[in-house]
Amino acid sequence: MTSSDLSLRLARPAEATTIANLSRDLIEYGLRWRWTPIRVAASIRAPNVNVLVACIHDKIAGFAILRHGDDDAHLELLAVAPPYRRLGVGRQLLQWLEKCAVVGGMFSIGLEVRAGNEGAQLFYKRMGYRTLAHLPGYYQGIETALRMGRDLSCRSVDHRIQGIQYNLLGFGVLHVPSSRIERIDHG
Numbered sequence: 001m002t003s004s005d006l007s008l009r010l011a012r013p014a015e016a017t018t019i020a021n022l023s024r025d026l027i028e029y030g031l032r033w034r035w036t037p038i039r040v041a042a043s044i045r046a047p048n049v050n051v052l053v054a055c056i057h058d059k060i061a062g063f064a065i066l067r068h069g070d071d072d073a074h075l076e077l078l079a080v081a082p083p084y085r086r087l088g089v090g091r092q093l094l095q096w097l098e099k100c101a102v103v104g105g106m107f108s109i110g111l112e113v114r115a116g117n118e119g120a121q122l123f124y125k126r127m128g129y130r131t132l133a134h135l136p137g138y139y140q141g142i143e144t145a146l147r148m149g150r151d152l153s154c155r156s157v158d159h160r161i162q163g164i165q166y167n168l169l170g171f172g173v174l175h176v177p178s179s180r181i182e183r184i185d186h187g
C-alpha cells in the first residue's frame with residue numbers, strides 16, 4: 001500500500017452497516033453487539049460526532065468514531081481490518097480526528113479499551129495516550145476497561161495531514177487546509 005492508495009473521509013449513511021459489522025467483528029467480539037447499524041447511522045447524522053473511514057481502493061479498511069463534548073472528546077470506536085494493520089492506517093485515522101478535536105477547541109481525548117486488548121493499548125501508548133484508570137466490569141460486567149487519555153494542549157498539530165473536511169449538514173463539505181489550522185493554547 002502506498003500513501004496515495006489511502007484516503008480518509010467522513011462516512012456516508014449507506015456505510016453504517018459495514019461500519020457496524022466491523023465493530024461487531026473486530027471490537028465487540030464476545031460482547032453483546034451495541035454498535036448496531038442504527039446506532040452508527042445516528043452517529044453519522046449527529047452534528048457533534050465524526051465518523052471517519054479509511055478507504056483503500058474504494059474498500060473500507062478502517063474507521064473511527066469521535067464524539068465531541070463541551071471541552072473534551074471521546075473516541076468511541078477505532079478499528080482497522082486485519083489485512084491493513086501495521087501500515088499506519090490507525091495512526092492516520094486517529095491523527096485526523098485529533099486535529100479535528102484541536103480545531104473544535106477540545107482539551108483532551110479520552111477512550112476505553114478492553115483490558116485484554118494489549119495490541120490496541122500499545123498502539124494508543126505509541127500515539128501518546130496514557131492509562132488513567134482501570135474500570136472493572138466496564139464491558140457488560142464481563143471485562144475490565146482501561147481508560148486512556150491524551151491532553152491535546154501539549155501536542156502540536158501534525159501538518160503532514162493536508163487538511164480537514166467538515167461535513168456541514170445541509171451545506172455540503174468544507175475543506176480546511178492545514179495552513180489555516182492554528183493551535184490556540186487553553187489558558
Ligand SMILES: CC(C)(COP(=O)(O)OP(=O)(O)OC[C@H]1O[C@@H](n2cnc3c(N)ncnc32)[C@H](O)[C@@H]1OP(=O)(O)O)[C@@H](O)C(=O)NCCC(=O)NCCS
Nearest residue numbers: 026078079080085086087088089090091119120122123126
Ligand atoms: C489497534 C489498531 C486500530 C491499530 O491499527 P493499525 O493501523 O494496525 O496501527 P498503525 O499501523 O497505525 O500503528 C502505529 C503504531 O502503533 C503501534 N502498534 C499498532 N498495533 C500494534 C500492536 N498490535 N502491537 C504493538 N504495537 C502496535 C506500533 O508502534 C505502530 O507503529 P509500527 O507499525 O511502525 O511499529 C488495530 O490493531 C485494530 O483495529 N485492532 C482491533 C480493533 C481494536 O482493538 N480497536 C481499538 C479498541 S476500540
